[in-house]
Amino acid sequence: MSREPEKLCCLPSQTVGPFFHLGLTADSTRGRLCTAEAKGERIRLRFKLLDGDGAPVPDGMIELWQADSSGKYDHPADTGAGERDPGFCGFGRLATDADGTCTFETIRPGRIADGKGSGQAAHINVSVFARGLLGRLCTRVYFEGDPALAEDPILALVPAERRQTLLARRGATAGESTFEIRLQGPRETVFFDV
Amino acid sequence: MRTYPRPEAGDQPTLLHPAYGSSIKRAPTQPLILIPHTLSELTGPLYGHNPVGETDDLTAQHAGDPIGERIIVAGRVLDEDGRPVPNTLIELWQANSAGRYRHAVDNHPAPLDPNFTGAGRTVTDEQGNYRFITIKPGAYPWRNHPNAWRPAHIHFSLFGPCFISRLVTQMYFPNDPLMPFDPISQSIPNERARQRLISKFDLSLTQPEWALGYRFDFVLRGREATPFEEKR
Numbered sequence: 412m413s414r415e416p417e418k419l420c421c422l423p424s425q426t427v428g429p430f431f432h433l434g435l436t437a438d439s440t441r442g443r444l445c446t447a448e449a450k451g452e453r454i455r456l457r458f459k460l461l462d463g464d465g466a467p468v469p470d471g472m473i474e475l476w477q478a479d480s481s482g483k484y485d486h487p488a489d490t491g492a493g494e495r496d497p498g499f500c501g502f503g504r505l506a507t508d509a510d511g512t513c514t515f516e517t518i519r520p521g522r523i524a525d526g527k528g529s530g531q532a533a534h535i536n537v538s539v540f541a542r543g544l545l546g547r548l549c550t551r552v553y554f555e556g557d558p559a560l561a562e563d564p565i566l567a568l569v570p571a572e573r574r575q576t577l578l579a580r581r582g583a584t585a586g587e588s589t590f591e592i593r594l595q596g597p598r599e600t601v602f603f604d605v
Numbered sequence: 606m607r608t609y610p611r612p613e614a615g616d617q618p619t620l621l622h623p624a625y626g627s628s629i630k631r632a633p634t635q636p637l638i639l640i641p642h643t644l645s646e647l648t649g650p651l652y653g654h655n656p657v658g659e660t661d662d663l664t665a666q667h668a669g670d671p672i673g674e675r676i677i678v679a680g681r682v683l684d685e686d687g688r689p690v691p692n693t694l695i696e697l698w699q700a701n702s703a704g705r706y707r708h709a710v711d712n713h714p715a716p717l718d719p720n721f722t723g724a725g726r727t728v729t730d731e732q733g734n735y736r737f738i739t740i741k742p743g744a745y746p747w748r749n750h751p752n753a754w755r756p757a758h759i760h761f762s763l764f765g766p767c768f769i770s771r772l773v774t775q776m777y778f779p780n781d782p783l784m785p786f787d788p789i790s791q792s793i794p795n796e797r798a799r800q801r802l803i804s805k806f807d808l809s810l811t812q813p814e815w816a817l818g819y820r821f822d823f824v825l826r827g828r829e830a831t832p833f834e835e836k837r
Binding site for chain 2: 418419420421422423424425426427428429430431432433434435437462463464466468470474476478484485486488489491501502523524525531534536538540541542543544545546547548549551564565568569573594595599600601602603604605
């Protein structure tokens with residue numbers, strides 16, 4: 412006899428507060444997602460977290476979740492063809508510094524297939540936490556100049572004039588990109604309800 | 606198939622909650638953009654399979670015993686159907702019994718405890734069970750408003766099975782007189798949802814002559830599909 416499962420409600424989130432480093436970011440190796448063997452184009456991806464005054468947020472935390480260079484996630488729900496890259500870890504986590512910045516060493520992810528032949532443009536899923544943020548904010552890093560942007564089904568849900576807030580900008584040095592996260596203001600970053 | 610229904614309005618904090626001063630310049634002002642759940646949201650880091658250096662006894666990290674009331678905090682990690690979430694990472698951090706964090710920016714003039722760091726991590730077992738041994742944290746003042754005090758709390762971070770299930774929250778203690786004055790917990794509009802963050806004293810979890818027990822279950826997003834779901 413099967414029993415009707417109990418319906419529960421997910422717990423409310425609360426802010427990480429100013430002291431999260433103690434529990435969450437003592438392990439600084441979480442800024443490097445690729446080993447020397449990882450396949451794909453290496454990028455140094457710098458985040459800059461800014462508040463409503465344009466001031467740096469020095470007590471924030473950025474988490475990344477991304478596919479490898481072939482677009483494969485290291486997760487059983489990714490049942491698509493191909494092997495995941497054993498030299499790559501899709502998770503990263505860093506605290507912002509006094510300038511509101513942190514820099515990850517990763518690879519540019521591949522396009523994400525949807526099994527129907529189209530899929531999503533290359534992107535990195537980002538979670539933002541900070542003192543003052545009562546819940547996690549979710550956004551995505553896309554890559555400036557990627558021809559696949561025009562067909563991405565998630566970007567299509569974003570008003571055209573705000574899409575540029577989701578693009579990592581190439582730096583002066585090859586392989587360096589910056590992604591600004593503006594929590595408020597005229598160029599407020601797009602955040603998603605996942 | 607597992608789905609991830611959206612939480613009810615009022616069950617999650619209001620991001621812009623002016624009584625919590627730090628939210629005023631940091632909460633987004635534009636509405637969040639609702640997106641469907643793609644492979645990017647339905648996957649996520651799975652840490653249970655990797656060694657993480659578990660430290661589930663926060664009273665045994667130094668040469669001596671920390672000062673304070675020794676407590677056991679235990680429970681289960683469940684989805685919204687009450688099914689256990691096995692092999693998932695739980696991280697916690699907290700103040701010591703005097704209400705002081707071992708952190709450079711905490712300048713509350715209460716003593717640090719040389720025998721207490723205040724951070725730990727563990728992984729749930731196959732039935733979703735977890736258990737920490739720690740010290741009951743103290744309340745502490747903060748400068749949010751005149752004479753502001755945080756109720757005693759423990760910070761928790763969990764991943765669950767995918768990107769959507771990620772949760773960072775705070776666990777409170779029963780009958781804390783500071784709760785009604787705390788803008789962080791009061792940012793959750795629904796009283797019933799707020800109550801879910803309060804642990805329960807549990808005599809069966811106590812260890813006689815040694816430690817008190819508090820039970821706290823984490824419920825992460827996710828449940829089995831029903832024909833009525835995902836209309837949004």
